[in-house]
Amino acid sequence: DQQVKQNSPSLSVQEGRISILNCDYTNSMFDYFLWYKKYPAEGPTFLISISSIKDKNEDGRFTVFLNKSAKHLSLHIVPSQPGDSAVYFCAAAGATSGTYKYIFGTGTRLKVLA
Amino acid sequence: DSGVTQTPKHLITATGQRVTLRCSPRSGDLSVYWYQQSLDQGLQFLIQYYNGEERAKGNILERFSAQQFPDLHSELNLSSLELGDSALYFCASSAETLTDTQYFGPGTRLTVL
Numbered sequence: 001d002q003q004v005k006q007n008s009p010s011l012s013v014q015e016g017r018i019s020i021l022n023c024d025y026t027n028s029m030f031d032y033f034l035w036y037k038k039y040p041a042e043g044p045t046f047l048i049s050i051s052s053i054k055d056k057n058e059d060g061r062f063t064v065f066l067n068k069s070a071k072h073l074s075l076h077i078v079p080s081q082p083g084d085s086a087v088y089f090c091a092a093a094g095a096t097s098g099t100y101k102y103i104f105g106t107g108t109r110l111k112v113l114a
Numbered sequence: 115d116s117g118v119t120q121t122p123k124h125l126i127t128a129t130g131q132r133v134t135l136r137c138s139p140r141s142g143d144l145s146v147y148w149y150q151q152s153l154d155q156g157l158q159f160l161i162q163y164y165n166g167e168e169r170a171k172g173n174i175l176e177r178f179s180a181q182q183f184p185d186l187h188s189e190l191n192l193s194s195l196e197l198g199d200s201a202l203y204f205c206a207s208s209a210e211t212l213t214d215t216q217y218f219g220p221g222t223r224l225t226v227l
Contacts, residue, residue: 043116043204043218044157089156101170102216106156
């Protein structure tokens with residue numbers, strides 16, 4: 001049962017344009033959402049997070065939007081840069097099955113073309 | 115550099131064997147998490163320890179166990195290894211709770227032949 005889904009395994013975007021990465025979740029108990037970036041041969045790196053009491057959080061070129069009614073969040077990167085090329089994981093945290101824990105999506109590979 | 119260290123970087127072993135993966139959290143972090151990333155899969159949360167005690171449990175098999183020691187380093191023990199256990203195993207640490215940012219180590223790549 002995949003509670004956090006990233007339906008696009010890959011995405012290619014031209015340098016300077018906007019990258020939009022999407023994530024859907026099924027469990028309404030999730031109350032905290034995060035995005036991580038992962039380069040090859042490295043561990044994931046925290047990017048940005050959002051609490052369920054907000055619908056938008058911005059940090060420089062990165063903005064996360066949360067639509068609780070649709071159980072959907074998205075990460076916008078603008079402008080996209082070649083160094084943004086990586087795998088992006090969304091994660092949802094909350095009390096599920098009796099314990100509080102993180103559930104990660106399967107990742108979206110972003111390629112920013114120069 | 116996240117400040118989280120994991121050893122070894124690579125591990126190759128045979129089916130049926132037992133291995134131990136080690137993780138040292140960032141200085142001052144009390145929580146340690148273990149994740150498994152298989153080929154083409156997302157990160158699967160295995161288990162969390164907080165200040166030496168088990169705090170949360172995810173999809174961890176009974177053949178796997180973990181512990182956190184008084185100096186806060188953690189070990190993940192994998193036994194009766196199967197081919198399907200081949201994966202990247204990540205350790206992460208955070209200050210205290212699950213809503214604190216988790217900092218990931220570089221991972222241990224386990225190959226079971």
